[in-house]
Amino acid sequence: MGYKHLKFPEGTVFLVTGAAGFIGSNLCEAILSLGYKVRGLDNFSNGRRENIEQLRQYENFSFIEGDITDPDTCLDACDGVDYVLNQAAWGSVPRSMKMPLVYNANNVSGTMNIFDAAYKKGVKRVVYASSSSVYGDSAVLPKVEGQEGRPISPYALTKKMDEEYADLYYRVFGLETIGLRYFNVFGRRQDPHSTYAAVIPIFVKNLLNDTPSVINGDGSQTRDFTYIENVIEMNLKSCLAPKEACGEAYNVAYGENTSLNQLYDKLCALLGKDIKPNYGPSRAGDIPHSLANIDKARRLVGYDPDYDINEGLELTIEWYKEFLK
Numbered sequence: 001m002g003y004k005h006l007k008f009p010e011g012t013v014f015l016v017t018g019a020a021g022f023i024g025s026n027l028c029e030a031i032l033s034l035g036y037k038v039r040g041l042d043n044f045s046n047g048r049r050e051n052i053e054q055l056r057q058y059e060n061f062s063f064i065e066g067d068i069t070d071p072d073t074c075l076d077a078c079d080g081v082d083y084v085l086n087q088a089a090w091g092s093v094p095r096s097m098k099m100p101l102v103y104n105a106n107n108v109s110g111t112m113n114i115f116d117a118a119y120k121k122g123v124k125r126v127v128y129a130s131s132s133s134v135y136g137d138s139a140v141l142p143k144v145e146g147q148e149g150r151p152i153s154p155y156a157l158t159k160k161m162d163e164e165y166a167d168l169y170y171r172v173f174g175l176e177t178i179g180l181r182y183f184n185v186f187g188r189r190q191d192p193h194s195t196y197a198a199v200i201p202i203f204v205k206n207l208l209n210d211t212p213s214v215i216n217g218d219g220s221q222t223r224d225f226t227y228i229e230n231v232i233e234m235n236l237k238s239c240l241a242p243k244e245a246c247g248e249a250y251n252v253a254y255g256e257n258t259s260l261n262q263l264y265d266k267l268c269a270l271l272g273k274d275i276k277p278n279y280g281p282s283r284a285g286d287i288p289h290s291l292a293n294i295d296k297a298r299r300l301v302g303y304d305p306d307y308d309i310n311e312g313l314e315l316t317i318e319w320y321k322e323f324l325k
């Protein structure tokens with residue numbers, strides 16, 4: 001259960017790329033709270049400087065402002081590191097439809113630079129962010145590792161390519177890699193302001209401002225919303241998992257799905273609001289349903305998520321009430 005009991009050797013050093021972003025900053029904070037050293041790396045293409053400033057209160061935290069598309073930056077960042085948690089990437093399916101070349105450079109070449117630098121610097125293991133989007137046009141539910149369809153967005157293909165390179169670096173060069181296919185992660189510090197913000201931050205921000213949100217499509221599409229604490233648990237357990245778990249990618253989710261209409265109603269109830277949403281056109285590249293089977297992560301990594309969507313939403317809303325004051 002959870003991750004707070006996990007033990008690493010004293011002085012263990014983690015490199016967290018994308019440290020200024022939503023998931024990266026939460027990983028940094030969790031590891032620093034456990035007493036280990038964290039080196040953060042981010043180019044602030046999407047992350048927030050405030051997230052890094054908050055982390056500077058920990059004496060075990062250091063930060064490199066840099067870009068994973070630069071191989072030398074990755075080599076410097078991996079020097080003396082035990083574990084890399086690679087979160088740096090450009091997210092958003094719709095934005096990737098507009099700029100596929102940028103996504104390839106950033107998400108594929110950038111991640112490959114990290115694998116290559118980690119290999120050259122003798123890093124013990126690289127745990128990297130993949131995505132549920134690799135299931136693409138497969139209609140199979142729940143999503144099970146090994147039953148992927150074809151990618152339906154440039155973003156999805158970049159994550160599939162990352163998994164291919166991770167597999168190659170493991171099989172051919174012996175670099176231990178573990179891929180995490182996150183399913184709609186939510187929680188504190190997820191940015192509600194960007195044009196490409198995720199659905200939960202947008203809905204919460206609008207409800208707190210008494211504004212209706214737009215739901216793309218009819219709201220019947222479902223997602224396996226996953227609270228950030230479960231994602232932290234999976235990252236840290238992946239570092240400690242037996243070697244047999246390496247060279248693989250795992251679903252990281254709670255294992256239950258919720259429609260956007262249900263999500264909206266839950267948020268209205270939690271915030272005590274009665275504001276009807278508006279409906280807009282479906283978004284290209286979006287998949288209709290998403291639900292994870294998490295048996296593989298349970299079996300090989302010992303993942304045992306504590307937080308369901310309801311507990312996660314309650315905690316998240318408390319945070320937004322403070323953050324958006």
Ligand SMILES: NC(=O)c1ccc[n+]([C@@H]2O[C@H](COP(=O)([O-])OP(=O)(O)OC[C@H]3O[C@@H](n4cnc5c(N)ncnc54)[C@H](O)[C@@H]3O)[C@@H](O)[C@H]2O)c1
Nearest residue numbers: 018020021022023043045046047067068088089129182185
């Ligand atoms: N949030 C989700 O629901 C979700 C779902 C599936 C996969 N993922 C993946 O998880 C990872 C983290 O996502 P997030 O939600 O925290 O996104 P985020 O945008 O909040 O964080 C990503 C961070 O990476 C940084 N970054 C981007 N390109 C970089 C580069 N070239 N060099 C250095 N830093 C760079 C950004 O500035 C940002 O701070 C990403 O790889 C994303 O694709 C997230």
